[in-house]
Amino acid sequence: MTLRRFFVLEGIDGSGTTTQLSLVGKKLIQLGHSVQTSCEPTQGPVGALIRQVLSGKARLGQNALAHLFAADREEHVNGSGGIRECLAKGMIALSDRYLFSSLAYQTISEDPALPFSINAPFPLPEALFFLDIDPDISLDRIRGRGELEVFENRPFQMEVARRYRCVLGLFGETGTKIYSIDARMEPEAIANEIIDKLIPLLG
Numbered sequence: 001m002t003l004r005r006f007f008v009l010e011g012i013d014g015s016g017t018t019t020q021l022s023l024v025g026k027k028l029i030q031l032g033h034s035v036q037t038s039c040e041p042t043q044g045p046v047g048a049l050i051r052q053v054l055s056g057k058a059r060l061g062q063n064a065l066a067h068l069f070a071a072d073r074e075e076h077v078n079g080s081g082g083i084r085e086c087l088a089k090g091m092i093a094l095s096d097r098y099l100f101s102s103l104a105y106q107t108i109s110e111d112p113a114l115p116f117s118i119n120a121p122f123p124l125p126e127a128l129f130f131l132d133i134d135p136d137i138s139l140d141r142i143r144g145r146g147e148l149e150v151f152e153n154r155p156f157q158m159e160v161a162r163r164y165r166c167v168l169g170l171f172g173e174t175g176t177k178i179y180s181i182d183a184r185m186e187p188e189a190i191a192n193e194i195i196d197k198l199i200p201l202l203g
């Protein structure tokens, strides 16, 4: 099932999804749209626990982490103030990461079937914007920010990039429109490209 007016940004670490969430959100508001921006991991209690694991402060097995991402997503989609509620009010929902992140990241260390099965019940977005960047460039950006998270190393990010390509291929036939954007460009240029692709979808 595809949810109209639900859009997601995806990419490896340091690809700029968070910057684009803010820029694209602001541009849509300037254009007169009503928008709710959100991110995964969320700001909720499950998201907070996930961030502890990502920072290395808490330790969990990869399968448990995959379940946590799915529990966080459940709240994000179906919980109070979540994506479904926002769409029901006629707003646009724009998310920094969604289930495609789980399919690219959580399939690496453990049973690859698990992320696919636990994420199968979630609705798909109308469109996905993949911020495409070489892991060497994105890792340079991340290093400039300070402390590295557990996934932020070159071999892992190379593998995430490879898996994203497979995942995007798999979802090509689902009804979700997939756009690959050159994420080496300036943030403003990237946001404008996303907006150009979004506007025709908003009808």
Ligand code: TYD
Pocket: 013, 014, 017, 018, 040, 041, 054, 069, 096, 097, 098, 099, 101, 102, 103, 105, 106, 149, 151
């Ligand atoms: P990120 O958006 O990079 O958070 P921040 O920049 O605020 O630290 O996401 C955190 C990390 O979580 C990132 O490495 C991707 C990873 N992640 C998964 O492994 N699976 C998921 O399902 C999601 C949503 C994120």
